[in-house]
Amino acid sequence: MIGPRFPDLISRLPATVPFVGPEEHERAAGIRFRARLGANENVFGPSPRALEALHSADAEIWKYADPSHFDLKAELSARLGCTPGNIVFGEGIDGCLGYLVRLLVEPGDAVVTSDGAYPTFSYHVNAYGGALHKVPYRDDAEDIAALFAKAAEVDAKIVYLANPDNPMGSWYASADIEAALDTLPDGTVLALDEAYIEFAPEGTAPNIDPEDPRVIRFRTFSKAYGMAGARVGYAVGAQPLIGAFDKVRNHFAMNRAAQAGVLAALRDDAWLAEIRDRVGAARSRIVEIAAENGLSCLPSATNFVAVDCGHDGDFARAVLKALVARGVFVRMPFVAPQDRCLRISAGTGAELDILAEELPKALAEASEPAT
Amino acid sequence: MIGPRFPDLISRLPATVPFVGPEEHERAAGIRFRARLGANENVFGPSPRALEALHSADAEIWKYADPSHFDLKAELSARLGCTPGNIVFGEGIDGCLGYLVRLLVEPGDAVVTSDGAYPTFSYHVNAYGGALHKVPYRDDAEDIAALFAKAAEVDAKIVYLANPDNPMGSWYASADIEAALDTLPDGTVLALDEAYIEFAPEGTAPNIDPEDPRVIRFRTFSKAYGMAGARVGYAVGAQPLIGAFDKVRNHFAMNRAAQAGVLAALRDDAWLAEIRDRVGAARSRIVEIAAENGLSCLPSATNFVAVDCGHDGDFARAVLKALVARGVFVRMPFVAPQDRCLRISAGTGAELDILAEELPKALAEASEPAT
Missing domain, CATH: 3.40.640.10 (Type I PLP-dependent aspartate aminotransferase-like (Major domain))
Structure with missing residues (x-):
């Protein structure tokens, strides 16, 4: 039995997908994220x-x-x-x-x-x-x-x-x-x-x-x-x-x-204005948390902040990995030198409290020499 | 300014769409359908x-x-x-x-x-x-x-x-x-x-x-x-x-x-069974209504019934047009000889009452010599 005949274009395409969803990460790691700060969703929700x-x-x-x-x-x-x-x-x-x-x-x-x-x-x-x-x-x-x-x-x-x-x-x-x-x-x-x-x-x-x-x-x-x-x-x-x-x-x-x-x-224009305020406040909080850890942030016109981890992509990836393992879902740029940053979405106060608690630990882990 | 450069394939495609939605018909005719029996939707709804x-x-x-x-x-x-x-x-x-x-x-x-x-x-x-x-x-x-x-x-x-x-x-x-x-x-x-x-x-x-x-x-x-x-x-x-x-x-x-x-x-398997019963009853009712008007129906394994209007496509199209004008949304096959039929979806009792009331009038209208 001959199956489907794919055009060359299709046969050659990679099986990779643009983004792995947070639920997939959760299943793979057997954890449940305590802070969902990786997909630039708007946690404050709709009108x-x-x-x-x-x-x-x-x-x-x-x-x-x-x-x-x-x-x-x-x-x-x-x-x-x-x-x-x-x-x-x-x-x-x-x-x-x-x-x-x-x-x-x-x-x-x-x-x-x-x-x-x-x-x-x-x-x-x-x-x-x-x-x-x-x-x-x-x-x-x-x-x-x-x-x-x-x-x-x-x-x-x-x-x-x-x-x-x-x-x-x-x-x-x-x-x-x-x-x-x-x-x-x-x-x-x-x-x-x-x-x-x-x-x-x-x-x-x-x-x-x-x-x-x-x-x-x-x-x-x-x-x-x-x-x-x-x-x-x-x-x-x-x-x-x-x-x-x-x-x-x-x-x-x-x-x-x-x-x-x-x-x-x-x-609902009023709600949109309210969202802008809440997101602005969350962005400020992320900048503060970063500063408490000696990190700087890039200016942002979005609902996320690129936090400069101050070293190369390998370091930032190690920080990301440590955060994810601690239940904090974030993503990061794919390409150097932008991959020195983490991309952290505007979260609720409670989520950003978790970030504030876990970021120093993740930075410390990433700074340890590999064993 | 040169705009987009479409490939030939795209340029040659027709602007027609597969289906015109009932809302579009309603806007065009300035009416509101009293019976929505044209899209094979399941009016009994989900579980x-x-x-x-x-x-x-x-x-x-x-x-x-x-x-x-x-x-x-x-x-x-x-x-x-x-x-x-x-x-x-x-x-x-x-x-x-x-x-x-x-x-x-x-x-x-x-x-x-x-x-x-x-x-x-x-x-x-x-x-x-x-x-x-x-x-x-x-x-x-x-x-x-x-x-x-x-x-x-x-x-x-x-x-x-x-x-x-x-x-x-x-x-x-x-x-x-x-x-x-x-x-x-x-x-x-x-x-x-x-x-x-x-x-x-x-x-x-x-x-x-x-x-x-x-x-x-x-x-x-x-x-x-x-x-x-x-x-x-x-x-x-x-x-x-x-x-x-x-x-x-x-x-x-x-x-x-x-x-x-x-x-x-x-x-929810129980609901699915319930739906099968309700749809079966509605199909039977459509067959009865057709019979009251001297029309036969094709056997159906779906949630709609093809009602044979007994003449050619032009006649069935005239019946359809008259039904739509009377607020009864139905569709029909596109191609002869199947286009001798109307396709009527399983509706609520109230909707099929409307069908029963309007179908004889639509058949009468379609039978009048064109003026």
């Missing part, structure tokens, strides 16, 4: 109105959701000052990024990102056979000039930029991105990942005409809106590109209760 | 335990779900008598079918289905550039012998078969499918869509070794489990094929509450 909407919608979970996302697009387009045709919803930003790559990248087509930037974007590019070109970070930030220059050099279909950046928390002012657009090569689409934009200072989101054909922006309800488990992200861009998503996307992929929940979340 | 699980999980919607679906796979594999590695979860059967096509079909690769079978499968094949070959129904059932013969003729990567069938409700006994497997061409994978299998008589699901490399089966929580809005489907097959999904799928696509809800649903 109470969103929770109410979820609860009400649960009773109608037997119905498919509206595949055109009409109500959501109406609300969001009014808020963004665009038309519903400028918006497409997907299964998180991950889903939207996958569709974008599928729409533009044929095997061998060039795509540019930063070395150490969001791995799920790179995962999609590799899985569609794109030729991925990576540019180093510069001063712990994605290097816009180098990214766009590389895009010109390789004739890239897409260049990826996160603002603010994950995993470093760095960001550009809107004017910097607006000015850089003049240097974006013809025929390269800027995929601007704004997953953390609601945490950033005013003046971070660039002012870009939704009909500008050069840019597509990605946002999510997973971070500031506190609904990572809902799996709702969206992209905003010019209608010819946004409309093309309808040619390939899974039209019935969105959970019905999630659709109701994020609509309510979107309408 | 009360599943609803409880959804409610409990809502509070943790700020967390991503476990991307490896560990608990779900453990429960399901024990029930199916396979290993967790034989199962992959996706965003409904729609999502799973899309991933299967992506894994196997390169532009130009042959795929076989029935003319009039599930359009979302065909949508995925077209969108990945596959060469779709369609075989006619035979006696209102998918024609296994003709499908497999066509697969041999065109050297198909995949042949699609739904058992029970949608939109006709017809089905094959397990032994028929088991016997037919001997004639499946080498290198063709049988995509066996069992979305409705829980409604079918005992002895409908074929006995196939999960490690048989020739077959991949698809099931869902959208139908008998009453959770269409949750978007949880799964595929069962040999580990080399199932494992390949992890190379390309959106690992974080599943809603967290949905994951908890379907796990509870899976464990």
Whole structure:
């Protein structure tokens, strides 16, 4: 019996996955995390109105959701000052990024990102056979000039930029991105990942005409809106590109209760302001805890802080390992020299108390000579 | 400014979508459906335990779900008598079918289905550039012998078969499918869509070794489990094929509450039995209503009934149009001669009362000479 006949592209793909979930770590280590500070989730949760909407919608979970996302697009387009045709919803930003790559990248087509930037974007590019070109970070930030220059050099279909950046928390002012657009090569689409934009200072989101054909922006309800488990992200861009998503996307992929929940979340501006305050306070606390341990932190426009462990990647990995073993789930950048840092998400007071208790021990363990 | 550069495959794809949702019909017609009998949803809803699980999980919607679906796979594999590695979860059967096509079909690769079978499968094949070959129904059932013969003729990567069938409700006994497997061409994978299998008589699901490399089966929580809005489907097959999904799928696509809800649903066998009874009663009622109007029905192993309107497709379309205008949402087969039928989902008693009231009027309207 001959089984499935995979194309070469598929046969050659690695079996690795972009992220191992905290539950997998827990099962592997036989522990239960006491502080869940590794996935940049928003522990303060969604608007109470969103929770109410979820609860009400649960009773109608037997119905498919509206595949055109009409109500959501109406609300969001009014808020963004665009038309519903400028918006497409997907299964998180991950889903939207996958569709974008599928729409533009044929095997061998060039795509540019930063070395150490969001791995799920790179995962999609590799899985569609794109030729991925990576540019180093510069001063712990994605290097816009180098990214766009590389895009010109390789004739890239897409260049990826996160603002603010994950995993470093760095960001550009809107004017910097607006000015850089003049240097974006013809025929390269800027995929601007704004997953953390609601945490950033005013003046971070660039002012870009939704009909500008050069840019597509990605946002999510997973971070500031506190609904990572809902799996709702969206992209905003010019209608010819946004409309093309309808040619390939899974039209019935969105959970019905999630659709109701994020609509309510979107309408609760007061809660969003409250979240910004709480996250800001948690970030300050992480900086204090780091300082108590003689460590410095990078400035952050997100709901996490990159804590500089002061040595190389091996040291930071040892600290991370010790923290995880002590029930503190954190992650870290993949690439040197950014991998000298730990990436610690804004947690509750109780979780950060645990961090404060365990970090000195983890640092001490990591500093012991290997036996 | 040059915008995105689409590959030819994408540029040529139509903007049409597989299904227009009932909400879209409602907005277009400015009405609200009084009976929602068109999407084969399960109006009797999920297990009360599943609803409880959804409610409990809502509070943790700020967390991503476990991307490896560990608990779900453990429960399901024990029930199916396979290993967790034989199962992959996706965003409904729609999502799973899309991933299967992506894994196997390169532009130009042959795929076989029935003319009039599930359009979302065909949508995925077209969108990945596959060469779709369609075989006619035979006696209102998918024609296994003709499908497999066509697969041999065109050297198909995949042949699609739904058992029970949608939109006709017809089905094959397990032994028929088991016997037919001997004639499946080498290198063709049988995509066996069992979305409705829980409604079918005992002895409908074929006995196939999960490690048989020739077959991949698809099931869902959208139908008998009453959770269409949750978007949880799964595929069962040999580990080399199932494992390949992890190379390309959106690992974080599943809603967290949905994951908890379907796990509870899976464990409530008593509710599933209750649903079978209620759906059976509703099917009988649809047959009675049809008979009162002089119409016959096809036998059904699903939660819908194909009602033969007794004339051609134009007549059935006129009946459908009249029903929709009267607030009764139904759908119908796309292809002759199956399009002589309406496809009516098992509804509540109240909804079927509305059907009983409106069907004679719709038939009368459709019978009037056009003016």
